[in-house]
Amino acid sequence: MEREVQDITSIDRVIHEPARLAIVAVLSSCESADFKALLGITGLSKGNLSAQLQKLEEAGYLTITKGFQERYTHTTCALTPAGQDAFKAYWARYKALGGVLNLE
């Protein structure tokens, strides 16, 4: 049990936050998604999504590409290899802990 407690404390807090976890989960299953698609799938507000994307970018987990599409801004996000690895590690730990908690 001690090991599992250690596992909980060492969980990646950047990804563990629900809004960021939702964003990373979406981006983990595609090559890239734009801001509007992320808004629709995650159900976050524009402000919250912007703030969480910035935090994930600062952590080196995703890249944000700003461009133009017919005079309007177009923002595309994709996970970096570090972000993909972090999500895989988080998901593996999450499932392992889930198994332990179900048994208890």
Place this chain on the structure above:
Amino acid sequence: MINIRHLQRQTRRFEFADGVRDFQTALLILLMSIFGWVVWDLPNLWLPAARDFMRWQGQLFAGIVIFGLTFALVYLVSEGSLRLLNEVVRRRWLSRKVGLVTQKKWVVSRKTLFAAFTIMLLSLLVGSVIAVTVGDPWLVLRALYLGMGWEFALMYFMIGQELDIRRYRPVALVGAVLSVLIAFAPLSVGQISLAMGMLWAVLLAASGFYALRQMAALPESADDGA
């Protein structure tokens, strides 16, 4: 609590929800079926030229070139049409409504692909056994086309279940039933190929139009607000 699997499903759903993929697949199936029709029913169109080419370049090389060109053409049409539809329909129009997701290479799960492949293989196997028993070798080809019809039906049914795309259920059901009727209709093998292709092309095009109509009703805004 975040439902990670649901979010991932919703992301993969993007590829089929707008109907663009249906149009691309419809076109591909139609082309393949026309190709089958020409090969089986219109040998006078291509056989003399193929024979001359084989005499000129040797059987092996000519065979490789003919098959290579055929598959390259199919691949180019498939990729080209998807890119064109992505650019015109998705990037220029639908991205203003629902956004844009660039999918990974394999959107359909391995389970679905494996099940579809198994159905195809089983049909071929059963068809071969019946053909040998009855003594009619053309039954193998009929079974192959039936297997293809059922393969599509199963694949679309499973994609519909997996990604919660309801319009694929009637497509799969109608396709599965009509595939049987076409496979055993008093038609030549080339005509079966053409009829099967037209059936699935029409079903998928109808499915695509239905999805696009739903998408057209959604509000549009050019600025993404980021």
